[in-house]
Amino acid sequence: MTIKEIQEEIIDEFSMFDDWMQRYEYMIELGKSLPLIEEQYKTDDNLIKGCQSKVWVHAELDGDKLIFTADSDAIITKGIIAILVRAFSNQKPQDIIDADTQFIDEIGLKEHLSPTRANGLVSMIKQLKLYAVAYQTQLK
């Protein structure tokens, strides 16, 4: 599936919920399905700055595709990074670089994009894209 298709699938899933509570409960569920980062990669270097909770992200190439694993010490943050990993992992770096993140708005998580939010959703997206840029250079 392309990033766009995955994002549409996520939007579909979230459209089933009427209220914030169900959305958050689903996000907490998604957090549990996050492909967890290996302990050896849970280093300060892999910490995303700008988050009130800790978020670690690791990236590695599998052929021409980039695989993300991650973890967080906060459950809601874990749900958010799980959504991002689902949308961007196992994709070509160039596609990750080009992808837009409009779907965050559409699943009702816009508030997490505000710069005052300490969860660092903006930082997470930036970090995933930075990995993509780095590996794109390597692929060339």
Added chain:
Amino acid sequence: MIETTLDIQAIRKDFPILQREVNGKPLVYLDNAATSQTPQQVIDCIVDYYQNYNANIHRGVHTLSQEATDVYETARQKIQKHFNIAHSYEVIFTSGTTDSINLVANGFTSFLKEGDEILVSAMEHHSNIVPWQMLCERTGAVLKVIPMNLDGELVMEEYHKLLSEMTKLVFCNHVSNALGTINPIKEIIDAAHKVGAAVLIDGAQAAAHIKADLQALDVDFYTVSAHKMCGPTGVGMLYGKEEWLKKLPPYQGGGEMIAEVTFEKTTYADLPHKFEAGTPNICGGIAFGAALDYMNNIGLDAITQYEDELVEYATEQLLTIDGLKIYGTAAHKTSVISFNIEGVHPYDIGTIVDKLGIAVRTGHHCAQPIMDFYKIPGTVRASFSFYNTKEEVDRLVEGVKRARNMLL
């Protein structure tokens, strides 16, 4: 019912923001330690300034300038009276506590030498740590820490042991913003003076709850931010004893702070203008005065008594929640409850209760050393003001219970 002589419902009507909804629920504002809300009386004062007498102060001969100067200087006198300060020129308007602390830290650069010691309490806000670290880097002085115990109280025996003739400065907050501890500042000040050290007390968190008598305390410096006591953001005060303010060099150069300027030499203005370079936050200073009037009309004693009962009730109710632990259980505390639920990140609780219209703070509260001490990433902090109610405490408790059920 909480016993009080205050008409809380009438008081709440003074605060327009308390009438609004957040996420479809009536706002429960429990982040007063970060910033307090603004009553209509103060908002009116701000509007009145811009509508009727907005002008630059101290220099103009025209009527508006004289009116603005009068009201601004009257605000200074209100602050003087509120904190029982000997002279109004010992009140320096600043942009807030952080600015006040930096002014003093900067001024002490020329007074310190290598090996001098600065004592700072273990429960300081970053704003009362970083400027002193920078001062130490500039001068070679050494920063030493007054330790605290698990209840969040300073270990005073250790403080007395740390004091010596090497000690030049002591810094401590009056009330800890992260834990709510009321520190024994009179004992701290008196002991420091015995070894000839100066003391700066950060009153940012105390000022809305405790009326400090600065002459009785005999403190050398005391700092306050208006926005934590019903005033606007971006204005605060530095109190300094006259002898210290005369000794300290000016902080910033500019207009207002000079007596005479030639290209060869400038002589500085008298207090307080020596420390007030440039056009100040005139409206902010005036509104600070209005905020003090507002709080004094209600009465700080009645405010403190009501808030203490509210915090006591909130503590009891929160402790009924399984796995909830309160950080900061000092015998003397005020207005702040910092807590965590076992197995739950504070950020998750803050996010869920926000969806329920409840504003609390989560994180390290700009006091990372305290979080390191307890080995936690942060806490959820509910901080109370006199306009909060028992019903709002109930909503907080319900919200935290709901968050716990979702997250565990």
